[in-house]
Amino acid sequence: QVQLVESGGGLVQAGGSLRLSCAASGRTFSNYHMGWFRQAPGKEREFVTAISKSGGTTYHADSVKGRFTISRDNAKNMVWLQMNSLKPEDTAVYYCAADPDRIFSRPGEYDYWGQGTQVTVSS
Numbered sequence: 001q002v003q004l005v006e007s008g009g010g011l012v013q014a015g016g017s018l019r020l021s022c023a024a025s026g027r028t029f030s031n032y033h034m035g036w037f038r039q040a041p042g043k044e045r046e047f048v049t050a051i052s053k054s055g056g057t058t059y060h061a062d063s064v065k066g067r068f069t070i071s072r073d074n075a076k077n078m079v080w081l082q083m084n085s086l087k088p089e090d091t092a093v094y095y096c097a098a099d100p101d102r103i104f105s106r107p108g109e110y111d112y113w114g115q116g117t118q119v120t121v122s123s
Contacts (some may be wrong), residue, residue: 002026002112004096009117012086018122020081022096022114030054030074033103034064035110036081038092038119045095051079052103059103064090086121093118 008020022064035050049060049070058070063074067086072079079096094117097110 002029002032002098004098004112005113005119006094006096006114009094009119011122014086014088016086016120017082017084018119019083020094020096020117020119022079022081024077024079024098029077031071032098032100032112033115034070034072034079035097035099035103036068036070036083037048037095037097037107038090039093039095039116040089043092047105047107047113048068048094049081049103056101059105083119086119088121088123090109091119091121 001026005023012018036048037045038044038107047061051058051070064109069082078104098112098121099110
């Protein structure tokens, strides 16, 4: 198994930037594809972005294209979500997720999850 802990959430004004971190422990970090998801109040958890085990392939939702960047450092057992040009609609709890088999776009397809970190974007 792998354990995931997110951090870096907070309050930011629209147009600002924020970087979320996900620290992994347990099995070898490089064995897992990593993803970021978010869940706004009253809504279903949705895919944001994902990165392959080696970091060579990334995917992102259309809603964050050109604004969010996912990255990882396997030597540090870390994955980050750099969020730029934030909008009020980005407000949500953001979750780090891991899966050993493939990059999935649906939350139910990931095996491991962090506890989430709140991101609030004011207008």
